[in-house]
Amino acid sequence: MTQIARTPKQIGEIVRRRRQALKQTQIQMGKQVRLRQATISKLEAGEPGTRLSTLFDVLTALDLELVIRPRTKSSSRDIEENF
Amino acid sequence: MTQIARTPKQIGEIVRRRRQALKQTQIQMGKQVRLRQATISKLEAGEPGTRLSTLFDVLTALDLELVIRPRTKSSSRDIEENF
């Protein structure tokens, strides 16, 4: 139930899966939080330039929350991969 | 150790506390991930327009990871507060 996201692409995937699990369309979601269908499409596609406010709007619509925590041992060794 | 962020401002606070806990300056952090000191300053201040890529860069520098999960009962009742 709790998924780690290390890149915008991963966030997009999580959002998409959740939206589909809730059986909602991008348009329906967009209406709830006043975002265009195109905007949601790009977020799900993993656009790195997506704004934090947009992400939070979407998380709200999907009843998801964001948690920040120290990287776990198992994952922290791939830090360099991001650069 | 694991903190919930529901707004850009809360993310900023979490980032700032973590950075200070690691005894780093905004400049030092910025060098690690090629971000200007000013950019980090704005993120910590809670700029809603901050880009996802910027957030991930910062989380990487601070050895933090982002988790997405369904809202907990205790917190889900304030969803409307975001709108």
Place this chain on the structure above:
DNA sequence: TATTAATATACTCCTTAGCGTATAAATGTC
């Protein structure tokens, strides 16, 4: 309190998100 380090602002430039609107391209359904 004088000085130094750290953070917040400012200015110009370039790029891009997100808006409205519209349509192409997939995907589903009969």
Place this chain on the structure above:
DNA sequence: GACATTTATACGCTAAGGAGTATATTAATA
């Protein structure tokens, strides 16, 4: 295959992030 629904793209436009650079403010500390 035909039609409907959903998602991906496109165009013009406005607003704003982040770059470089520089400086004003605000802590820290001698």
